[in-house]
Amino acid sequence: MKKTQNQLPLLLLAIAMPLVIQSCRQQQGEESREIEKEVVVAPEKPxxxxxxxxxxxxxxxxxxxxxxxxxxxxxxxxxxxxxxxxxxxxxxxxxxxxxxxxxxxxxxxxxxxxxxxxxxxxxxxxxxxxxxxxxxxxxxxxxxxxxxxxxxxxxxxxxxxxxxxxxxxxxx
Incomplete structure (x- = not known):
């Protein structure tokens, strides 16, 4: 029973880690899309x-x-x-x-x-x-x-x- 209790946090961590990594990747993708929307303005000639x-x-x-x-x-x-x-x-x-x-x-x-x-x-x-x-x-x-x-x-x-x-x- 003790062995199972010790393995439970590891099991939860193993399940949660891929979700956290995927969430970070989605957030990075959204930031990348926002950056792609930026408009570059060329300097004006006097x-x-x-x-x-x-x-x-x-x-x-x-x-x-x-x-x-x-x-x-x-x-x-x-x-x-x-x-x-x-x-x-x-x-x-x-x-x-x-x-x-x-x-x-x-x-x-x-x-x-x-x-x-x-x-x-x-x-x-x-x-x-x-x-x-x-x-x-x-x-x-x-x-x-x-x-x-x-x-x-x-x-x-x-x-x-x-x-x-x-x-x-x-x-x-």
Missing amino acids: EYFLLRPEVEKAYGYSHAVKIGNSIKISGAVSMDDAGNPTAIGDLEQQMKNCYADLEKILTHYGCTFDDVVVENIFTTHMPLFLEKSVYRNEIYTKHFPTGSWIGVKELALPELMIEIELEVHKAE
Whole structure:
């Protein structure tokens, strides 16, 4: 009787082991099937955009770069196609000129200001900008992006009073 009692746990173990091993194999098979379902995404190649090619090449920058659904737009300033400052001394008009250039870039990528997620504004005259910032309500009609307003001593050219850079997320 004792011999049978000692053999009983071994018998139960012998019966249970194949079930445990089979269960592990099934679980590994399920994990393998899940891994097979993973999608590999190839890295996106950057797409560069030049708004004023001559000016941007002379200063050494691209006005915008799109990678995947993200678009980074360099700071827009108030200038003509030759790179000369415009609306000198008129911060509000310079701001409007910046937004007009930014809209051209957004349109190139099939976006609007509704797609902007970050807007950073640099100005040499913060009190005047705060007075004129209400104009942004005409630009952002649905919601405002995140961002910063930064007072600076100077911009690239002494006549420039404002520069606006954007980050955009293009929805699929």
